[in-house]
Amino acid sequence: MNDYYSDEIYDKVSFTSQEFSKTDFDSCTFKNCDFSELHINGSEFLECEFIDCNLSNARVKGSSFKENRFENTKLVGIKFYEVDAFLFKVDFIKCNLDFSSFYQMTMENFRFFDCILEGVDFTETNLSGTHFDNCNLKDAIFDATNLENVDFSSAENFIIDLEKNQLKGATFSKSNVGNLLAKYKINII
Template sequence: MNEYYAQKEYHKVRFTSEALSKSDFDACRFVHCDFSDLAIHSSEFLECEFEDCNWSNTKVRGVSFKEVTFTACKVLGVKFSEADPFLFKADFENCQLNYSSFYRVAMAGFEFKNCELVAVDFTGANLTASTFENCLLNQAVFEESKLEKVNFVTAQGLSLDLDKNRVKGAVFSKDQLEGLLRKYQIIVE
C-alpha cells in the first residue's frame, strides 16, 4: 500500500528515492524542492504543483503525473516516455526541459510556455492541439509525431520534416519557413 499525502506544502526539501517511492501525492505543492538524480518508483502526483524545483536526471519509470504543473523548474534529461501513460497530463511554464524525452507519449493539449526544449525527443508523440508559446526548440526531434492543430507561432529554432509528421491544422509563423524547408537545402530570404 502506498503512503498517501494530500494538500501538503513542501518547501526546500531534498527528497530521496526512498521517501518518494510508493507514495501518492494529491493536490500537493512543492516549492524550491530537489528531486534531482532520483529513481522514483510506483508513485503518483495528482493535481500537484512544482515551482522552482530541480528534476534533473530523475528516473520516473512508472510514475503517474496527472494534471500537474511545472513552473520555473529545471527538468533536464527526464524520460517522461517511461512514466505511467494513464491520464498523463503535465503543463510546463518557464522551465528548462533540455535533453528530456517524450518518445511516443500521448500529450494532446499540453502547454509549454516560455520553455527551453533543446534536443528534446518528441518522436512518435501525440501533441494534438498543444501549444509551444515562446519556446526554444533548437535540435528538438519531431518524427512520426502527431502535430495536428499544434500552435508553433511564437516558437523559435523549430526544424521539422513536414513529410515525416502529421501537421494538418498546425499553425506556424513565416519566420519558421527555413526550419520547415531545411531538408530541401533551399535558401529562404
C-alpha cells in the same frame, strides 16, 4: 516516506537521498525542492505544483502525473515515456526540459509556455492540438510525430521534416515557417 500526503507544502526540501516508492501526493506544493537523480517509482502526483524545483535526471518509471503544474523547474533528461500514461496531464511554464524524451506518448492539447526544449525527443508522439508558446526547440526530434493543429507560431529553432510528420492544421508564423524547409538547404529572403 509514508504512503500518502495531501495538501502539504514542501519548501527547500532536498529529496535526493530518499526514494519514493508507491508514495502518493495529492494537491501538494513543492517549492525550491531538489528531486535530482531521485528514483520515483510507482508514485502518484495528483494536482501538485512544482515551483522552482530541480527534477533533472529523476527516474519516474511507473509514476503518474495527473493535472500537475511545473513552473520554472528543471526537468533535464527525464524519460517521460516511462510514466504511467493513464490520465497523464501536466503544464510546463518557464521550464527547462533539455534532452528529455516523450517517445511514443499521447500528449494531445498540452501547453508548453516559455520553455527550453533543446534536444527533446518527440519521436512518434501524438502532440495534436499542443501549443509551444515562446519555446526554444533547438535540436528537438520530430520523427513520425503527429503535429496536427499544433501551434508553433511563437516557437523558434525547430526543424521539422514535412515528409516524415503529420502537420495538417499546424500554425506557424511568417518568421519561423522557413524552419520547415531547412532540409532543402534553400535560401529564403
